[in-house]
Amino acid sequence: MAATIKDIAKKTGLGLATISSYLNGGNVREKNRIKIEEAIQELHFEVNEVARGLKTNKTKIVGIIIPELNNIFCAEIITEVEDVLRNHGYAAMICDCRTDSGREAEAVDFLDKRRVDGLLVIPSGSSGKHVAAFLKKNKPVVLIDRDYRDVMCDCVLVDNRGAVRDAVRRLLYAKHRNIGLIAGPEGMYTAEERLKGYEAAFKEAGLTPSERLVIRGDYTISGGAGCMRALVERNPDMTAVIASNYEMTMGAIVEAHEMELKIPEQLSFVGFDNLDFARACVPRLSIVTQPTREIGRRAARLMIQKLTGELPPEIIKSERLKTGFVEGRTIRMR
Amino acid sequence: MAATIKDIAKKTGLGLATISSYLNGGNVREKNRIKIEEAIQELHFEVNEVARGLKTNKTKIVGIIIPELNNIFCAEIITEVEDVLRNHGYAAMICDCRTDSGREAEAVDFLDKRRVDGLLVIPSGSSGKHVAAFLKKNKPVVLIDRDYRDVMCDCVLVDNRGAVRDAVRRLLYAKHRNIGLIAGPEGMYTAEERLKGYEAAFKEAGLTPSERLVIRGDYTISGGAGCMRALVERNPDMTAVIASNYEMTMGAIVEAHEMELKIPEQLSFVGFDNLDFARACVPRLSIVTQPTREIGRRAARLMIQKLTGELPPEIIKSERLKTGFVEGRTIRMR
DNA sequence: ATGAAAGCGCTAACAA
């Protein structure tokens, strides 16, 4: 079917090693180089990366495991990751595990069988037991957005705590005191961190927020809507709300409209992520932003460094990026 | 390093062929089966799919090329595609080509070298010359959302023309006559089809819309915003607008707010795609919807059928799916 | 049902 290195050897009268050397950037006599290139053109030869992978024990494939491709936050990160990887000759093999830890483990297996050189994971659960075997082979695992509690891996995180602390500070500065928080699911890393940031901001101001002001959502649109309604109903004195991820931000806004709550006249609001959505709202939402592209870039680079050996396996690197804040018109000064 | 089939053979005292047969679901004596399974457990054996791929000339990998992973429409489709593929044992190798035909061609090369078994493409351009070589190897190429003008491939499309025709019909029924269209880029398949649908609806009603009512956008948020403003400024008599993709819908809405245009009191509006966004707007947007998950499922199934030989290479299948319409509150009866 | 042997396309010693 497709031409092989043998065909090239035959056609040029050269040995296999010479062709291989040429293909791998070795030194080849000018005359032969031309002959080889002609043969490659004529026979439409293309290196068989599968064979190469078998021989070198390196597939030049990085496995990527994410909770939900169909999620802007993930998609933005992966877009960047894929770009960086491919620029370095690596292919991206992607598995969506539907935010399910069990499926995440299956994906690791699936990718391991395919002998990917490394694993880039946005973890769905807090345990990383399922990557232990992979790590033992001395192959790198780079975590994004959260890390495992039981297995040490390189990772690129975000300062979730600082993000919400900063948002609360701004609201406190605007003289708000009864600030509601639509928090994330219990046990989820980012959710807990963000909640801690909320508490920290009050603490440093010498205040203690009422427990009624914090409600747990499930990071979904409808969850955000339900939380917004519950918060408003149970806290007549509440003057501001923070939604702690994009989906819940959307849900909260929808519900506020539904309840005919004027933002920010009756209630100040701070959302999360997605700048596009924030800008499409009227008035523009004030939001916490995460540096998604930067996260992707860093994670991919970390992976490349591990893969090339530029960074030795024994040193585990952990990066934490700062979040941003984009001013809108949804915080009212009291 | 990792255990191989040889290790299993040695450990069990059986021949290579027996182990291979076991791995591929062949018949093995009960006693031996148990021995093999024990050995596999002990040695943590996992099939090396790379070696298998070299031997069988099948990698069980499908290459996926898309204009922009970071785009809800694409991401939703790919999520479904990946799910179906993996359920059939196929891995998804994804390349984002940034809506660039040249990069699309590079991606085909990249994936071809890696010997993917098939190619699933959401084309960025109208020519498919770059997949010709791949097809000649008798490997399937399935197109999504648009097809190539010069190369026949299996494909899963959407009735773009009917989608906009239907939207216009609804507006005509509500007694609108001066209906603006924020169309897509010239030469882009979906854009042209949607424009044709717009024209068809008027034609069948015995009307001819003024040329001033159609403006070309570039499928981006800011493009949509600019078009909205231009349309409104140049058409004081316009009573309704249709935006023909999601990003431009968002842009148009933002701009309408900016201009303090009341929707639907001063202007009726029909958007596109993204139901979540439509629901988050106040009032809820009436929108044309595309069956993204269904598109993904169909495309993946088509691929599987080709891959398994269930569908012979010589028969090219083309499916066209109906779009939907979700009523909101942005069409005013005149 | 099982074993022996060949070979997929490539790389990497080693020799020349």
Next chain:
DNA sequence: TTGTTAGCGCTTTCAT
């Protein structure tokens, strides 16, 4: 610089 050879881990005849 170039050629010869062995072998990566698997599947697949062909015997047995």
